[in-house]
Amino acid sequence: MGYEAKLRVWRGDDGAGELRDYTVEAEEGEVVLDLIHRLQATQAPDLAVRWNCKAGKCGSCSAEVNGRPRLLCMTRLSVFRREEVITVTPMRTFPVVRDLVTDVSYNYVKARQIPSFTPPPELEPGAYRMQQVDVQRSQEFRKCIECFLCQNVCHVIRDHEENKTAFAGPRFLMRIAELEMHPLDAADRRDEAQTEHGLGYCNITKCCTEVCPENIHITDNALIPMKERVADRRYDPVVWLGNKLFRR
Numbered sequence: 001m002g003y004e005a006k007l008r009v010w011r012g013d014d015g016a017g018e019l020r021d022y023t024v025e026a027e028e029g030e031v032v033l034d035l036i037h038r039l040q041a042t043q044a045p046d047l048a049v050r051w052n053c054k055a056g057k058c059g060s061c062s063a064e065v066n067g068r069p070r071l072l073c074m075t076r077l078s079v080f081r082r083e084e085v086i087t088v089t090p091m092r093t094f095p096v097v098r099d100l101v102t103d104v105s106y107n108y109v110k111a112r113q114i115p116s117f118t119p120p121p122e123l124e125p126g127a128y129r130m131q132q133v134d135v136q137r138s139q140e141f142r143k144c145i146e147c148f149l150c151q152n153v154c155h156v157i158r159d160h161e162e163n164k165t166a167f168a169g170p171r172f173l174m175r176i177a178e179l180e181m182h183p184l185d186a187a188d189r190r191d192e193a194q195t196e197h198g199l200g201y202c203n204i205t206k207c208c209t210e211v212c213p214e215n216i217h218i219t220d221n222a223l224i225p226m227k228e229r230v231a232d233r234r235y236d237p238v239v240w241l242g243n244k245l246f247r248r
């Protein structure tokens with residue numbers, strides 16, 4: 001049975017904005033993106049929202065619903081009480097373009113700064129061999145749909161704009177971990193993770209893992225193992241001595 005849903009949506013641009021209240025027809029089984037689309041169709045044709053697949057796979061419809069980072073297309077209305085006001089705001093960590101659309105170019109800048117997969121020079125393409133267990137490990141990370149909800153929620157940049165230059169964020173620290181764990185990647189990414197991409201800023205709050213719509217164990221399977229590898233490298237006395245003797 002249909003009902004009247006109460007929607008509060010942030011309207012504005014990078015200069016100024018406000019929360020506006022709307023009442024929108026809702027149907028059983030719908031998601032928040034359905035309400036946003038109906039709002040566009042009936043009352044607010046100029047409302048800007050980014051979306052594409054409506055199936056939780058393109059990572060475009062990221063926003064905040066009642067303060068929690070979520071995909072609009074995967075947030076069922078049934079998680080809210082019918083009389084509850086559903087507040088939809090743009091991701092807070094990135095600059096607003098208009099209404100619910102943010103400028104996520106920070107993430108593409110960070111992606112470009114990570115050196116790509118580097119196989120050993122003597123290995124011809126087609127001669128790569130690796131164990132299934134190693135394939136499975138990186139497959140978890142490859143489920144990422146680049147929604148940037150983890151980047152949005154991480155307090156290191158959410159509350160500190162000034163950290164954006166030094167911190168790549170969980171999605172890209174996970175990419176570095178994926179390459180570091182890859183048995184055929186010949187590059188040593190440990191120092192760079194710490195010095196260039198800000199791994200040390202992460203204090204394992206795990207908020208990134210909590211909001212990931214793909215349920216990737218970002219903290220436990222990527223960030224903590226990466227921190228352990230960096231610690232081994234930096235504090236292992238044998239490695240330290242080796243560095244002293246051979247890396248002058």
Ligand code: SF4
Binds near residue numbers: 144145
């Ligand atoms: Fe989104 Fe998860 Fe990928 Fe982060 S790791 S960008 S939350 S899918």
Ligand code: F3S
Binds near residue numbers: 156203
């Ligand atoms: Fe941020 Fe995730 Fe670390 S939320 S602090 S990157 S565990």
Ligand code: FES
Binds near residue numbers: 057060
């Ligand atoms: Fe593609 Fe929501 S529209 S993930």
